[in-house]
Amino acid sequence: MKQMRAIFYFLFFIIQNILKIPTDSLLHIQDEPIVKKTTQFLENIKVIFPKIHLSSIFKEELLYLMYSANHLGDSYIHFLEKPTHSSTFTYRYEAELTQLFTKNKCSRNNSYYFQDSVTKLIETQLATENYQPQIKILVVTKLDNLQKRSLLQKLNNLPFQLLLTEQTEENVDLILSDFYLNNQSTPTFYWNSLPLENDWTNLIETLQNFEKQKIETY
DSSP states (O other): OHHHHHHHHHHHHHHHHHHTOOSHHHHTTOOHHHHHHHHHHHHHHHHHSTTOOOOHHHHHHHHHHHHIIIIIOGGGGGGTOOOOOOOSHHHHTHHHHHHHHHHTTOOTTTOHHHHHHHHHHHHHHHHHHHOOOEEEEEEEOOOOHHHHHHHHHHHHTSSSEEEEESSOOSSOSEEEESSOOSSOOSOEEEOOSSOOHHHHHHHHHHHHHHHHHHHHTO
16 A cells, blocks of 8 residues: 555656646645545545545545645546456445535546546445455255255355355356265365254355455455
């Protein structure tokens, strides 16, 4: 994060030098209107996302974006953006984000880069706090329909964001099977047809490892 911010400031100095914009307003936080506007934006974020705990880094980055949007113009913010990443957060919180930007009179047509950058800041903060990546599981079992429905219900009640399927598909994270499968390149978890307590414990540990890996590569 410190290295990324250093790059941001380096790019800012280049743009600032071209446009002859003073740096004191940003670096010493003396631009009172921007500070007030940033404070109001933070308050609105807390209203829209009441459970979010905004870090000091988040506040610094938001102040930086507010300053850039007001003094450099939206067309320059794309120089300061973080690398893009695929995420389900924009879709998951689309209504809340729309409400936030509408409340702050941020039109996507007029402030695309600013809105996109703030969205990424919020996504990062939410991910740090409570992100649960989706884990796609192929369930292969010899259980009868009634037993299988009971098994699937128990799996869905686990404290993970699981997507269960019984059809062979691509991009499956884990195969859960109660009998041996040949020639499997996908990670496979074998357990009893009627799982014992130890089976559930081991499965939960496996799913926790999957979550950790996905969060670290998010």
